[in-house]
Every structure is written in C-alpha cells, then in structure tokens.
Amino acid sequence: MQIDIIAGTRPNFIKIAAIIYAIESSKTGIKYRLIHTGQHYDEKLSLGIFRDLNLPAPDRNLNIGSGSQAEQTGGIMLGYEEILKEKKPNICLVVGDVTTSMACAITAKKMGIKVVHVEAGLRSKDWSMPEEINRIIIDSIADYFFTTTIEASQELYRNGKSKDQVFFVGNTMIDTLLRFKPKFQAPEIWNKLDLQKKNYLLLTLHRPSNVDKIQNLKRILSSIMENSGEVPVIFPVHPRTASILEKISLPSKNLFFIKPLSYLEFNFLLQNSMAVLTDSGGVTEEATVLQIPCMTLRENTERPETVQIGTNEIIGTNKENIEKALFKLFANKWKKGAIPELWDGKTGKRIIEVLIEEKAFHTGQIID
Template sequence: MEFLEMDSVIFSEDKGFQYFYRIIQSVMLDIVIVAGARPNFVKIAPLIHKLLREEKINYTLVHTGQHYDPLMNDVFFEDLSIPAPSYHLGISGGSQNKQTSEIITGFEEFLKDSNAKAVIVVGDVTSTMACSIVTKKLHRDLIHIEAGLRSHDRAMPEEINRILTDSITDYFFTTSREAGANLVKEGIADDRIFFVGNIMIDSLVRTLPFIQRPEVYRTYSLEENNYYLLTLHRADNVDNADVLTDILRAVSESIGDRTCIFPVHPRTEKMLRGTSIFHEIKNIEFIEPLRYLEFLFMQKHAKAVITDSGGIQEETTFMNVPCVTYRTTTERPETITTGSNELAQDLPALKAFLNTLEAGEWKTSSIPPLWDGNTAGRIVQKLHAIYSI
C-alpha cells in the first residue's frame, strides 16, 4: 500500500480523504440562526444572503413558528428571498409563557443533536429569549444581534426578553452607541460588544427598489403624502378594548378628512370585534395585514406613520417619513434624537403631534451612524475574527 506524508503525519490513501475532511472541518464554523416572528425575518435576511456566499461558515435556520399566520411569516421568506428554514419547531398560539415552554422544549431537542458551535438570535421576541436559555444550558456560544436596546420599562415583555437574553449572551452586536453604553453599564466587557449598525436597514436598502403598491392604494383612492398609516400590537395598547378604542378615536379626531390605513394585527382584530368602533369611525380603514413589500410602499408614501412598533421607528427614520410612536418609552432613542420619530406618551401628546403634522410642520431628521445597508457584512467579518476562520 502506498503511503503519503504531510507535516510529519503519515496516512494511507484510503484514509486521506478523512484526514483532509477533518482539516477542512476544523476551519469551518457551524452556526444556528433562530427566527420566530416578523421582525426576526426582516433581520436575518441580509445575514443569510451574506452567509450563502461564505465558504467558512455553515448555517442552519430554525423557525420556531411563534407567528403562525401565513401573512406574518411564510410570506416574508418569499418577499425577502430567504431559503426555507431547515427546521420548523411548529410552535403556535397560546400565551407567551406557554410559547416559551414549548420553544424551550422543541429547540432543546433540535440543538442537542446539532454540532453548531454558536447560536445567533435577533431582537427581543419570545423565541429570542427562550432559545437563548437553551443555547447556554447546552454550552454553546450565544450571539445576540440588536443587543443592548433598553426601554427601561419592565412592564414590556420585550424588555424582559432583552435583559434575560443579554445577561447570558457571549457576543453582542449593537445598532447604536447608546446600546453599547447600556451593556457597559450592566457590566459587559467592551471586547465582547461590537457596534455593527442596524441590520434591519440592510433589508430595507435591499428591498426598497422592489416595493409593491398594494390594492388598497387604489381601493381607497390614496395619494402620496396625503394619508396616515397606523399599526398597533403591543399589549398595553391592544389588550384593553377601552384603551384601544380611545387611541383610534384620538387618531380619527386629529387627522380631519384624511384617510388612515390600519392593517390590523390578528391579536388586535380579536379585541376590536366586541366594540362598535368599526361603525363609529369613518376615516380609519381597517384592512388585513399587508405583505412586507406592500407595507414598505405604504410607509414610504404616507404623510406619517403612527405606531407602537420598534422596527417601524427605524424604517421611517431611514426613509425620512414622520413617525409618532404611541408608547411611554422607546428602546430606540436615536430615532428621536437623530431620526424622524417622536414619542407620544399619552393621548394629549398623540393629538398634539398629529396637529403638528396637519399644520405641515415636522422636525428635520437624519440617518443614525452605520444605518447604511452594510451591517450584515460587518457581522460576518466579526464572526471571522471571533472564531479565527
């Protein structure tokens, strides 16, 4: 039998392939990326596009199923050109605590049989927190994209998810200097914090050329910069019918004859069914959730957006569309200090901001640092550096 020699290691030809395979594997990084809800899909898309061209990083996409409405998940894989997930945990419905327990159980079954060295989680949804716990209990590296955001309101489920996730994260990728400062205050070492920018903006930059005018634009005879777009989904705003209808009345009273388009989250629709608001308000049009590319079109051409969503604060800032966020706090202060967003903490403030918009006045805004569409590339570069690949 002929023998080959390399670096003083002697092996037979029939074992040569196995040797080289082990060498190749030693310089490869296997990671898992977790997605479970609409914001996750938007944030993972640019990273996956980069990783598809990577030779040294293998990824596996796990979809927890946290959002189970087809308009809230499957359609995003199509609109954002993301390959179908390799694994689907099939979690859907129920309370957040029920979802948490089911995601933990399902993700543990998957991860314990995986060779992945690291798990990447994004944002602040239930899936992010639950999969983070499993990751560390199984002794894998945890990487959090969009780490360090803080609203300083622990009544928000998302704030609890952020705090718990960051408390056990190994490597932190942040959207802003403020987020990094939050982590430092919590005792995180500087060398584990990487200011890479906002990966959601990567998706926005990539998809803006392909946004699609939805049918509702024609149905309601909408004109550019002459309608409002409304989204509400946070528990504080939609879980009490009186609170929800008071918000809708405040919007209706403040926008005059203009039309407000309200794509209704399934959770919100359920709450509205027992009210008379559909018949009472004439200038708010209640529609089904839009596809991502359609929703971006509606944002881009709106006079303003009224929302309680974190991601929409970012998207409107990049597109320089006025935004009024109806919440008591925001974890994205740069959208206010630098961007086009304002925080309405109560109904009088909401009405005041809408009156300002109706008067044709709004502040001058700009785009925060590193919101440039290149965040995914910076993340991949950092992965190379962290894992020496």
C-alpha cells in the same frame, strides 16, 4: 463554523435576512441552520415573508403557534433542545427581543453553546413590556453582542460586558429595507381607495397595553380620528387585535381596517404616507431611514436614536398629545430627521467579518 440562526416572528425574519445574504455572498465556508420556531404563524407575518425576502426555507420549523408567554417559551425550549441533541452548532445567533430569541438563547447556553445577540443593549426601562425582560435575559447570558448604536454598546459596558465582546455594527433591519426598497409594491388598498402619495396616515398597533383592553384601544382610535380631519387612516390589523376591534363601535368614514400586509406592501404604504402612528420599535427605525414623520404611541422607546436623530417623537396615548402631534404634522412643522451612524445597508457584512475574524467563535466541537 456552524451557526444556528434563530427566527420566529416577522421582525426576526427581516433582521436575519441581512445575515443570511452576507453569509451566502462571503464564500467563507460558514454553514448555517435556519430554525423557525413558528411563533408567528399568520401567512403574511410568517412564511409569506420568506418569499418576499428571497429567504431559503427553514431547516426546521417548531410550529409552536399561539399560547401564553409561558406556553410559547416552554414549547420553544423543548423543541430547540431536541434539535440541539441531534447536532450542536458552534454558535446560536439570536436577534431582537421576542420570546423566540430569549427561549433559544437560554436553551443553547445551558447546553454549552456560545450565544450571539444581534441588536443587543437596547433598553426601554419599562418592565411592563415582555420584550424588555427578554432583552435583559438574553444580554445577561450571551457571550458576544452586536449593537445598532454606540449608546447600546455603552449600556452593555455599564452592565459589565468587556470591549472584546461588544461590536458596534449598525442595523440589520436597515440592510433589508434598503435592499428591497426598489421592490416595494402597492397593496390592494392603494388602488381601491385611490390613495395618493402623502395624503393618508398609516397606523399600527400591537402592544398588549394598547390593544388588549377595549377602552385603551377605543381611546387611541377615537383620538386619532377626531384629529385627522378627512385624511384616510390605514390600519393593517395584527391578528391579536382583530377580535377586540369586533367589540368596538367606532363609526368613521376615513378609518380603514385591512388585513396584515406583506413586508413589501407595508413598506410601500410607509414610504408614501404622510406619517405613521405606531407602537412598534422596528417601524420607528424604518420610518427614520425613509424620512417619514413617526409618532410613537407609547411612553418610552428602546430606540432613542429614532427620536434624538430620526423622525420619531414619543407622544404616548392620551388624547391631548395625539391632538398636538397631528396638529404639528398638518401645520408642516414636523422635524426633519437624519440617519443614525452605520445604518447604511452593510451591517450583515460587518457581522460576518467579525465572526470570521474572532477566533473564539471557531472553538468548540460540533457534535453530530
């Protein structure tokens, strides 16, 4: 069996790592081709993570780079189509909800290749999010689905998928987190500021609705700074946000902008923080497993288990909610969370076991 494993962004790399480890340790003869679209091209967000996670070099890199949603989608589809003309796999495996996954899923499906979606069935119900559109498109055309929760499986059933297409296996991001937890390493800022465990806040922002408009970004940052006392706030700045921050006058002695961190460095800061404020879905999952209080700076989430079971709360971006959330944190009244079912570090193995057992994955000619 030949599988194309698709990745293009930092979250993709973290998710596919567990699958690649499982393939290489299974000794089943499964062959894979790692396709990197180049959607993330910053060193810390892209190739650096291959070193951090001990991943093999990509077999192909489309080097798509920056551009609008349409430009990236079109470029990825054209590039992946050329690869498929050279050789078709049995399966195109895509993870998550980024442009890379959506574009390659469409391209593979149109060329008669079975599409497998890992992390299927997630829904925020927020159509302003490009990721929500991508999720729905991928799930509407994929052939098989691996889910992180029972609720995600039920969402797929409601949309007409059959039980022989849907497999509840857990969360590959957590496989990678648990595998590399002993190897987390302190970034430069840790020693530079003499940070101590549980004495700082970690902040991440990258959603267009939060960072593309100066007033929105300034309001969020001001609200956090006004309610964080003298606690340091460490903000690794996503490349898309850096240019906007240059236009904001926001003097603060305890807000520290730093460059993007490696995977091992970021999770070191997350694990040792007092809390994280974020608009990233993946960070809410990692915070839940690491038992770190998490505040989601959005009005919704496609990962409700992090709220229902984990340490996450949806607080939005208005000043009053941020103030209330930080007050609760500093009063030591934040809730205790638990870890969702099957988030146990064995998801990659379960996925490979399904691929091996399901005869449907072994049909279809591989064309050289």
